[in-house]
Amino acid sequence: MRILRILLEKEFRQIFRDPAILRIIFMMPMIQLLVxxxxxxxxxxxxxxxxxxxxxxxxxxxxxxxxxxxxxxNLVDYNESFEKSLEYVEHxxxxxxxxxxxxxxxxxxxxxxxxxxxxxxxxxGVKANLGGAYLRSIINDFNREVRLDWVxxxxxxxxxxxxxxxxxxxxxxxxxxxxxxxxILVVLVTMVGSFLxxxxxxxxxxVGTIEQINVTPIHKYQFIxxxxxxxxxxGLTTLSxxxxxxxxxxxxxxxxxxxxxxxFAAVYLLGVLGLGLLISTYAQxxxxxxxxxxxxxxxxxxxxxxxxxxxxxxxxxxxFTKFNPVSYFIEVIRMVVLKGSTLYDIRFHLLAAAAFAVVxxxxxxxxxxKRS
Amino acid sequence: MIAVKVDxxxxxxxxxKSVVTALQQINFDVSKGELFGLIxxxxxxxxxxxxxxxxxxxADEGTAxxxxxxxxxxxxxxxxxxxxxxxxxxxxxxxxxxxNLSFFATLFNTSLEENYDLVKAIYQQIxxxxxxxxxxxxxxxxxxxxxxxxxIHRPSVLFLDEPTTGVDAVSRKEFWELxxxxxxxxxxxxxxxxxxxxxxxxxxxxxMQNGKIMEINxxxxxxENFKKPLWAVRGENMYQLxxxxxxxxxxxxxxxxxxxxxxxxxxxxPDSQVASELAKIAPVTEVKKIPATIxxxxxxxxxx
Numbered sequence: 001m002r003i004l005r006i007l008l009e010k011e012f013r014q015i016f017r018d019p020a021i022l023r024i025i026f027m028m029p030m031i032q033l034l035v036x037x038x039x040x041x042x043x044x045x046x047x048x049x050x051x052x053x054x055x056x057x058x059x060x061x062x063x064x065x066x067x068x069x070x071x072x073x074n075l076v077d078y079n080e081s082f083e084k085s086l087e088y089v090e091h092x093x094x095x096x097x098x099x100x101x102x103x104x105x106x107x108x109x110x111x112x113x114x115x116x117x118x119x120x121x122x123x124x125g126v127k128a129n130l131g132g133a134y135l136r137s138i139i140n141d142f143n144r145e146v147r148l149d150w151v152x153x154x155x156x157x158x159x160x161x162x163x164x165x166x167x168x169x170x171x172x173x174x175x176x177x178x179x180x181x182x183x184i185l186v187v188l189v190t191m192v193g194s195f196l197x198x199x200x201x202x203x204x205x206x207v208g209t210i211e212q213i214n215v216t217p218i219h220k221y222q223f224i225x226x227x228x229x230x231x232x233x234x235g236l237t238t239l240s241x242x243x244x245x246x247x248x249x250x251x252x253x254x255x256x257x258x259x260x261x262x263x264f265a266a267v268y269l270l271g272v273l274g275l276g277l278l279i280s281t282y283a284q285x286x287x288x289x290x291x292x293x294x295x296x297x298x299x300x301x302x303x304x305x306x307x308x309x310x311x312x313x314x315x316x317x318x319x320f321t322k323f324n325p326v327s328y329f330i331e332v333i334r335m336v337v338l339k340g341s342t343l344y345d346i347r348f349h350l351l352a353a354a355a356f357a358v359v360x361x362x363x364x365x366x367x368x369x370k371r372s
Numbered sequence: 373m374i375a376v377k378v379d380x381x382x383x384x385x386x387x388x389k390s391v392v393t394a395l396q397q398i399n400f401d402v403s404k405g406e407l408f409g410l411i412x413x414x415x416x417x418x419x420x421x422x423x424x425x426x427x428x429x430x431a432d433e434g435t436a437x438x439x440x441x442x443x444x445x446x447x448x449x450x451x452x453x454x455x456x457x458x459x460x461x462x463x464x465x466x467x468x469x470x471x472n473l474s475f476f477a478t479l480f481n482t483s484l485e486e487n488y489d490l491v492k493a494i495y496q497q498i499x500x501x502x503x504x505x506x507x508x509x510x511x512x513x514x515x516x517x518x519x520x521x522x523x524i525h526r527p528s529v530l531f532l533d534e535p536t537t538g539v540d541a542v543s544r545k546e547f548w549e550l551x552x553x554x555x556x557x558x559x560x561x562x563x564x565x566x567x568x569x570x571x572x573x574x575x576x577x578x579x580m581q582n583g584k585i586m587e588i589n590x591x592x593x594x595x596e597n598f599k600k601p602l603w604a605v606r607g608e609n610m611y612q613l614x615x616x617x618x619x620x621x622x623x624x625x626x627x628x629x630x631x632x633x634x635x636x637x638x639x640x641x642p643d644s645q646v647a648s649e650l651a652k653i654a655p656v657t658e659v660k661k662i663p664a665t666i667x668x669x670x671x672x673x674x675x676x
Contacts, residue, residue, distance in 0.1 A: 006478040010467065017466050208462035212521075215426050216479040217452045 003218055007226030015230060021196065025234060029188050029242045034249060036184055037177050047131035050076045050085035050094040057105035063142050067098070072134050086119070095121045095131055108146065170255075170338045177250050182333040183306045185242040190300060190326050193235040193269050195293040197276030201227060202289040205280075224365060228273045235269040236262070255340035261333060264346060268329050268353040274360030275325070281367040300326040325356045375529055375560035376402040376425065381434035383420055383583075394420040395583045398434070402562060402576075404528075407555055410564040411571045411666065412580030418564035419459060420583075422533045425562070426456040439528050452480070455527035457518045459534040459564075465507030469498055469517055472506050473524060480525030490557055491520045494550055512543030519550065523559075530554070532563040536570065548573045568667035579670055586673040591666055598664035598672060600624070603646060604632035606658040616654040623653070627671050632658075634668055 015021050049067060053060050067073050076094045079085060088094035099117035101107075107114040116139060120128040168174050204210040213223060239262070246252040254261065275296075283289035301307070303317060304326040310318055321327045328349045335341035343350070383395040395417045402408045410418045423429040425438055427447035435442065441449045463472045473495075477483050484491070498516050501509060506517060515535055522530060532551075536544040548570065551561055563574070571577045572591040579586045579594070587594060605626075607613035614633055617626040624636040641649055647659045 003479060003481070006475055010464070010471070010475050013471065014464065014466050207465070208458060208460050209464055211428060211458055212456070212462045212476070213479070214428055215451055215454065215456045216476070217448060217481075218479050 003222050004225060007218075007222060008229055011226060011230040015234070024196070025192060025238055026241065028192075029185070029238055029245060032184055032188055033181060033242055033245045037180050037250070045072055047073050047096060047127065047134065048076045048088075048094045049073045049096045049098055049135070050088045051078045052080065052082045052085045052097060052099040053078060054080055054102040055100050055104040059105045059108060059146070060100045063100065063139070066142050067135065067138055070134070070138055072131075089119070089121045092121070092123075095124075095127055096135060098135065178252055178338060179334065180306075181246050181250055181252060182337045183330045185239065185246065186326060186329045186333055187297070187301055187304070187306060188242060189235050189239050189265065189269070190272050190329070191293075191297060192238045193231055193272035194276035194279070195289075195297070196234065197227060197231045197273050198279035198283065198289045198293060199286055200231070201277065201280035202283050202286050206285055220365065220368060224277065224361075224368065227277070228270075231273055231276070232266075232269050235272065236265060239265050252337060254337040256336035256342060257340075260336050260341070260343050260346065263343065264329065264332050264336075264350055264353060267350060267357060268325065271325050271353055271356030271360055274357055274364055277364035278360055278367065281364055281369075300324055303327065305330050325353065328352050373404040374401050375404040375406070376400075376408075376436075376438050376562060378421070378425070378436045379434050381421070381424060381431045381436055383417075383424065383429070383431050393583050395424075395431070398583075398585055400578055400585060400588055402560055404560055405555060405558050407551060407561045407563070407573075407575045409571050409574030409577040410562065410580055411566075411568060411577050411670070412564075413566055415582075416580040417583040418580060419533055422456070422458075422531050422562075422564065426454055426531055427451060428456075452525075453528045455522035455525070455530045457522040457530075457532045457535055459537065461506075461514045461518060463506050463514075463518055463521060466505060468503055468505050469509070470502040472517060473520060476521045477524045482525050484524065487524060487526045490526055490554075491523050493553055494520050494523070512539050512546075515539055515543065515547060516550075519547075523554070526557075527559065529560045529562065532561065534564055534566065536565060536567065544570070568665065568670060571666040577666070579666075579673060581670075581674055587669075594666060594669050595664045598669050600636040601640075601643070602662055602664050602668060603635045603637075603650075604629070604658075604660050604662045605635050605650060605656050606632055607654060607656045613654050613656065617650075620653045622649065625671070625675065627668075629665075629667070634662070 051064050051067075053064065064075070064078065068075050073096075076088055077085065082097065082099055085094065085097040085099075089097060097117075097119040099119070101115060101117070104114050104116070118132060118135060120132050122128040171178055201210075204213070243254075243258070243261070279289055279292050279296075283292060303310075303313075303321050303324050305321065306326075310321050310327060313321070332341075332346050332349045335346060378398050378400050381395055381398045382393075385392045385394055398417075398421060410416075410421065412418055420429065424431045425436055425443060427443050427450050430444065435444075437443065438450050439453055441447075441453075443450060464475070467475065473484055477487075484495075488495075494516050498509070498513055498520070501513065506514065509517060519532070519535065522532070536547055539547065544567075551563065552573075554561060565571070571579075571594075574591060576588065576590050577594065578588045587597070589597070605613070605617070610628070610633070614626055614628055617623045617633065617635060622638060624638040626633050626635045628634075635650075637646075637649075643661060646661075647656075650656050650659055
């Protein structure tokens with residue numbers, strides 16, 4: 001016990017003496033949580049549209065006004081040449097070209113149908129997709145209005161139609177921040193937990209202090225606990241700071257119980273620390289540890305369901321996410337924050353987190369050698 | 373009583389494609405309380421040997437024991453009773469002198485107070501800086517702190533890997549005096565150094581080169597083994613003199629040593645004729661007969 005205490009004492013002393021680590025622990029969550037959610041926005045606004053109006057009729061002008069009034073679109077230009085509009089796309093000044101043919105109004109009135117042409121700049125697939133969908137729904141809307149203008153609908157609709165109205169559960173206003181911010185926090189906690197641990201141990205290797213420790217009679221488990229406990233505490237501290245920032249700046253208060261998050265985080269961090277430990281047993285220099293960490297964090301984020309939903313990934317990738325501890329915590333924190341899930345609801349996630357902790361730590365301990 | 377026994381220890385490292393032999397068939401014994409020196413240039417295998425003896429590395433072949441314990445089987449016992457000071461300063465630079473000491477003391481389940489008599493002589497010199505971080509100490513102070521940390525648990529065998537490399541002349545001298553003092557506490561000390569002049573301060577030395585021990589003897593015994601008469605020679609142009617002498621068939625060896633060249637002859641020449649013999653080969657201003665140093669012996673052994 002005395003040995004473990006002095007190991008912890010030493011570790012905390014070193015942490016609090018290193019201004020860089022403190023900055024990472026306190027500033028990183030601040031910046032990531034306050035700035036990133038602003039940028040990591042799913043909503044597509046400011047889609048630039050160039051309209052080619054070859055008709056110049058009342059209807060075509062009404063349509064253009066409607067597009068403009070929707071608030072999602074910027075009208076870049078209004079002209080009569082498709083080539084000219086396409087040039088805007090080529091210069092990346094326009095995302096969509098909407099062409100209204102010369103006989104738009106005539107066809108609409110005479111033949112009850114008219115065609116419109118839409119060209120999308122698909123370099124940014126998400127923007128093209130969503131922008132196109134917005135525009136289509138606006139045009140549909142316009143179409144309905146036109147029909148209402150013309151025909152007196154019979155009291156009983158001759159054709160059965162569906163009217164769909166939807167309600168958004170758990171996040172009524174579809175506020176992406178409530179969804180994103182807890183996810184980003186998970187990534188943060190993961191980084192602090194695993195990579196600081198890895199770097200810390202590898203630093204001891206680099207400086208040579210680990211040799212000095214290795215020739216002492218302390219046990220492997222004492223050394224490992226002496227490393228894990230401080231970073232476990234740091235991880236939970238980061239989580240607390242993050243949750244506080246969420247509450248202050250975004251007003252996000254978990255619907256579920258805070259203790260559910262902490263219980264899961266406590267188990268989850270054990271696994272994450274084990275990962276850090278594992279990296280440190282393989283890496284010889286801080287540079288190597290850094291690069292391995294970088295590689296892993298990319299996978300964790302991209303295959304963790306933070307930005308893209310796991311359900312829409314290909315099957316092999318979905319299998320892959322099962323081995324990504326981050327994906328479990330992201331799901332859990334969203335479940336608890338948005339839905340108010342209880343410990344019982346997340347029991348399988350908790351089990352998975354515990355499994356990660358056992359496997360990664362055992363692997364690391366087996367691989368950690370006091371001699372070469 | 374034998375404190376350290378090394379029996380035909382061999383260690384190789386795999387480098388790209390080739391295999392580097394760091395130690396080949398090393399044998400030696402160190403008795404209890406002895407100050408034993410491993411003398412050899414960089415790359416001789418001194419650190420590898422230390423790492424094997426301090427249980428940080430496994431030998432490929434051979435056995436070794438420290439304080440009667442086998443380095444492989446009883447490594448746990450050995451870790452309790454050896455002190456190791458690696459060649460590179462390996463203490464926590466961001467902890468203070470005092471914190472480093474109490475940290476290592478606690479790891480060995482002891483305290484500074486308990487073994488104060490042993491480290492006193494050394495610790496007193498760094499005590500004024502005990503609140504200073506280890507990283508901010510001067511080189512000599514760092515060595516003293518490292519030695520204190522290695523001694524804090526009253527080890528029976530102390531391994532010092534190049535403790536005086538990169539330390540100024542005065543600190544080096546002090547350091548060796550400290551080692552001499554430690555011997556009084558019945559601590560066996562094995563010290564490695566690339567400095568030949570330090571060899572004479574040991575009880576016995578092993579001259580190492582390319583993973584082999586060339587000779588083990590007391591410093592006196594080693595220099596006495598140098599059979600040929602040795603001459604110190606000086607001239608106006610020292611570099612040219614060396615080249616001329618080395619080219620001559622009469623001269624067996626010629627090495628620069630400070631202000632003189634140390635010269636031996638291929639065939640025995642009466643002392644009285646040496647000066648005239650040398651004058652025939654090159655212009656010399658001073659010639660005198662000198663006793664051989666460890667370095668002369670080392671050079672001689674390397675040639676064989």
